[in-house]
Structure formats: C-alpha cells, structure tokens
Amino acid sequence: MRRKRILITGGAGFIGSHLCEKLLQQGNDVVCLDNLFTGQKDNIRHLMDNPFFEFMRHDVLQDIYVECDQIYNLACPASPIHYQYDPIKTGKTSVMGALHTLGLAKRCHARVLQASTSEVYGDPEVHPQPESYRGCVNPIGIRSCYDEGKRMAETLFFDYHRQHGVDIKVVRIFNTYGPRMRLDDGRVVSNFIVQALKGEDITIYGDGMQTRSFCYVDDLVEGMIRMMDSDDSLTGPVNLGNPNEITMLQLAELVIKMTNSSSKLVHTPLPQDDPIQRKPVIEMAQKELNWQPTVSLEEGLTDTIHYFKKILEFN
Ligand code: NAD
Numbered sequence: 001m002r003r004k005r006i007l008i009t010g011g012a013g014f015i016g017s018h019l020c021e022k023l024l025q026q027g028n029d030v031v032c033l034d035n036l037f038t039g040q041k042d043n044i045r046h047l048m049d050n051p052f053f054e055f056m057r058h059d060v061l062q063d064i065y066v067e068c069d070q071i072y073n074l075a076c077p078a079s080p081i082h083y084q085y086d087p088i089k090t091g092k093t094s095v096m097g098a099l100h101t102l103g104l105a106k107r108c109h110a111r112v113l114q115a116s117t118s119e120v121y122g123d124p125e126v127h128p129q130p131e132s133y134r135g136c137v138n139p140i141g142i143r144s145c146y147d148e149g150k151r152m153a154e155t156l157f158f159d160y161h162r163q164h165g166v167d168i169k170v171v172r173i174f175n176t177y178g179p180r181m182r183l184d185d186g187r188v189v190s191n192f193i194v195q196a197l198k199g200e201d202i203t204i205y206g207d208g209m210q211t212r213s214f215c216y217v218d219d220l221v222e223g224m225i226r227m228m229d230s231d232d233s234l235t236g237p238v239n240l241g242n243p244n245e246i247t248m249l250q251l252a253e254l255v256i257k258m259t260n261s262s263s264k265l266v267h268t269p270l271p272q273d274d275p276i277q278r279k280p281v282i283e284m285a286q287k288e289l290n291w292q293p294t295v296s297l298e299e300g301l302t303d304t305i306h307y308f309k310k311i312l313e314f315n
C-alpha cells in the first residue's frame with residue numbers, strides 16, 4: 001500500500017505540529033501548510049529532515065493546489081488575543097479556509113476533517129454540552145469572529161457533503177493544552193504556567209469561578225486521527241475533550257503548587273462574553289471512536305511545565 005498523502009492546514013501551530021509528528025510516525029506523507037501567523041518553524045524544525053515531510057508557507061485565503069488523500073483543516077488562530085487581533089481576517093480564515101479545503105477535497109476526492117470548537121456552543125445554557133446542543137452565541141461580540149466563523153465553516157462542511165457528496169468529518173475540540181503553546185499564546189494554561197515560573201502575578205479574569213475542561217494534546221490528536229479514519233457514515237460533529245471540569249481559581253492553585261511558585265493571584269476584569277462553564281459530553285466519541293482521554297490534568301501539566309521551563313531558559 002502506498003503512503004497516504006495528508007495535508008494539514010495550520011500544521012505549524014500548537015495542535016497541528018503534534019498532528020504532523022504523529023502522522024509521520026504512522027508512515028504517512030505529510031504536507032504542512034501554514035502562514036506562520038501564530039504557528040512557528042520551531043514547532044516543526046525537528047521534522048524538516050524527514051523526506052516525507054514538506055512545509056509550505058501559504059495562506060488559506062488563497063486557493064490551495066496539493067494532491068492529497070486526506071486534509072485536516074486547522075488553520076485559524078485559536079487564542080482570544082490572537083483571533084481578536086484582526087477579527088475580519090479571523091472570520092475570513094475560517095470561511096475561506098473551509099471553502100478552499102472543501103473545494104480541494106471535492107477535486108481530489110479526499111476526505112476532509114474540520115477542527116471545529118466548543119465555541120460553537122457559545123456561553124452555554126445547557127451543561128455539560130452534547131453535540132445536539134445548538135449553542136448560545138452572541139453574533140456581534142468580540143468573540144463572534146471566531147465563534148460564528150467556525151459555525152459557518154461547519155455549515156459549509158455539511159452543505160458540501162449534502163450537495164457534492166464530499167467526504168467530511170467534523171470534530172468539536174474543547175480546551176486543549178500542552179507543549180508547543182507559545183509563551184505569548186494568551187490562553188489560560190500557558191499564561192498561568194509562564195506567570196508562575198517567572199514569579200509574576202497570576203491573572204485571574206473575573207472571580208475565577210468560571211469553568212473549563214482541559215484535554216492534553218496527545219489525547220486530542222489520537223481522537224482526531226481516529227475520527228479521520230472512522231467509517232464513511234460518521235460525519236460528526238463529534239466532541240473531543242476531557243470532561244474533567246475545574247474552575248480557573250482551582251487551576252491557578254494547582255499550577256502554583258506544581259511549580260512551587262511564590263506568585264500571587266490578581267483579579268482583572270472578565271472579558272466580554274467569556275463563557276461561564278464548559279464541559280463536553282463525550283459519549284459519541286467513546287461509542288463511535290472507542291476514544292476517551294487517558295492523560296490526567298496533573299500528568300499533562302507536568303509535561304507542559306517542563307516544556308515552558310526549557311523555553312524560558314533560552315529566552
Ligand atoms: P494555533 O494558533 O497554535 O494554530 C493555528 C495555526 O493556523 C497556526 O500555525 C497559524 O499560523 C495558522 N494559521 C492561522 N491563520 C492562517 C491562515 N490564514 N492561513 C494559513 N495558516 C493560518 O492554535 P491551536 O490551538 O493549535 O488550534 C488549531 C486549530 O484547532 C484551530 O483551528 C482552532 O480553532 C482549533 N481548536 C483549538 C482548541 C484548543 O484548545 N487548542 C480548541 C478548539 C478548537
């Protein structure tokens with residue numbers, strides 16, 4: 001059997017680089033496409049010598065011509081500070097990126113997987129969130145460029161599937177963390193760890209009672225690959241995340257303890273439309289993909305803290 005040719009948009013980002021690595025390990029031919037907005041060459045430097053790996057600097061706003069068997073569409077900034085930096089471009093990236101990867105999948109008869117998000121549920125009124133929940137999203141707020149962009153991408157995926165028979169897979173990813181997040185990523189796990197390691201104040205937005213459920217990146221990547229390789233009939237959307245829910249205050253205390261830090265907690269205003277609670281129902285992934293997270297928060301944080309310690313030594 002010949003190697004599968006797999007295109008990963010956003011492949012030089014945090015999740016994308018782990019996905020490139022795992023798919024290469026499994027014997028595939030991987031093309032990593034990225035415009036390096038939030039991604040970094042450092043994330044994929046160790047893959048560059050592999051003859052079955054190619055990096056392509058490209059923006060998904062432009063047409064994509066790469067012959068391939070499978071496409072993972074991850075291109076889109078994911079941290080609120082980065083997707084709010086140029087919100088118009090964020091919306092375009094989700095929508096045009098979906099159109100271009102779907103068009104490519106149609107032409108090449110490739111299977112295409114969309115990295116959607118728990119943000120399609122907005123600030124959820126149903127808790128925990130099953131795939132059947134339609135969400136509570138503000139269409140005109142500061143998070144909308146991302147949330148509505150991702151919702152429109154899901155719509156395009158299902159319309160290409162119904163109208164053109166494109167082979168689609170949609171996963172809704174819940175908060176994922178791990179090595180290769182940027183020092184300046186801005187999301188909570190990296191912020192708290194970097195602040196704790198530097199002995200700086202830990203910034204709790206609002207009262208810190210809002211919750212999230214954190215999934216370690218290796219678990220997520222395993223779930224994404226299982227979804228890509230699942231039966232034709234399973235289009236999704238399928239939630240991928242770790243149902244272990246904690247408050248941001250509990251997370252801050254855990255990080256302080258694990259880093260043995262003297263940092264103090266400071267409260268700053270809660271950003272607009274920040275979801276109060278979030279936890280995935282993962283029964284569909286358990287049943288259809290035989291998948292569930294295996295890495296505990298303590299184990300995942302240990303690896304992530306180790307990574308940031310090394311990065312800080314060189315900065
Ligand atoms: P990330 O910012 O590290 O990765 C996104 C990648 O996309 C970066 O490498 C960036 O340079 C690239 N990119 C952005 N705009 C592009 C464009 N116009 N053309 C080409 N490349 C572009 O974020 P991540 O956490 O690795 O997220 C990857 C994907 O997973 C995103 O689509 C995100 O929405 C989704 N997701 C992530 C999480 C999470 O918790 N990490 C949760 C839900 C969904």
Ligand code: UDP
Binds near residue numbers: 188
């Ligand atoms: N948060 C925080 N301090 C920070 C960064 C984030 O208290 O330094 C909070 C943020 O308000 C949110 C939660 O942590 O309630 C998760 O934020 P993140 O940006 O990681 O992801 P998202 O809000 O997209 O789930």
